Amino acid sequence: MGSLDLTGRVALVTGATSGIGAATAELLAQRGAHVLVAGRDSSRGDSVVAAIRARGGKADFVAADLREAQSVRQLARRAVELGGGRVDILVNNAGIYPFGPTEKATESEVDTVYALNVKAPFHLVAELAPAMAERGGGAIVNVSTMVAAYGALGMALYGSSKAAVELLTKAWAAEYGPRGVRVNAVRPGPVRTEGTAGMGDDLSVLAAQAPAGRPAEPQEIAEAIGYLVSDAASFVQGALLPVDGGRTAV
Template structure:
């Protein structure tokens, strides 16, 4: 049986300065990984790192603006340096989730959503997966959303970007899986985070449609991510794991 233990692994988590990313970074570190906390806000990033180190874990902050391809590739190279030559686990969590009518979306907003939600994971995988494949092992976990699975008014832009990520997950599993790199995704439901703090009514309405009947806590999504990143999921390739309170099951 595979283990949840991640001792000796190097994990890069994007969007790790708050919310699901911060919870994931904390959990991976708790299970033994050296976690590279990536984000734009250095003060929040250092706070996440300090909390991990305070619990005896190993972590470093890496500043990156994932909206620019060059910055994304620089992040990958910096992560490899901090990881003593490798990254074993990549968690593509960073993303933005604007809601609203299609006709109200500015062209710049469309470009930004796709740059961060689709292009950044693409470039990180392009930079890091080949070396994982050369070593014959690695795990990539992409964070998706429940609205990638069904049509929802006001969520065309966000949902479509994550639907692209889910297809990339399967394509990358086919591409890198034969060489030992597992690529999977977690399809998260409405989650209480700093980013959704002002959306209590919207979260409650979305959560009411699912059997669980409540929004998730970031730690609950992190558990699903950590499972897919671990050897416990050794025979799981190209899966999209719903952590959505059952929303896509009903």
């Protein structure tokens, strides 16, 4: 049977200074991975790293602005350096999720959403997956959303960017899977994080539409990611795993 243990592996997690990313970084470190915590806010990043180290885990912060392709590629190279020449696990978690009418979206908003949600994962995979394939193994998990699976009022921009990520997940599974690199995605529903705090009661209303009837905690999404990057998921490739309390099932 496959193991959840990640001892000896190097994991790069983007958007890891808070929310799902921080919970994922902490979980992967608990399971033995050397985690590279990527984000823009160095103080929050250092806090996540300190918490991991306090529990006996191994982690380093890597600063990166994922809106610029050059910065994304520099992040990948810096991660390889910090990882001792390798990155075995990539979690593309960083992203933004503005909601609102299509006609109200500005050109800069559209560009930023696609830069962060689509282009950054694309460039990271381009930089890191070939070396994983050369070594004959690796795992990539892209964080999508349940609104990539169905049309939702006010979520055209965000949902469409994540729908692109879901197609990339399948295409990368076809491209790199034969050489041992497993590529999958998780599709979270509403999650209580610092980033969704501003939604207030709207988050609970959205969550109430699902059988679970409540928002998720970041750790619940992290557990799904932890499974997908582990040997326990050795035969899972190109999958889109809903972690949405059952919303897309009903």
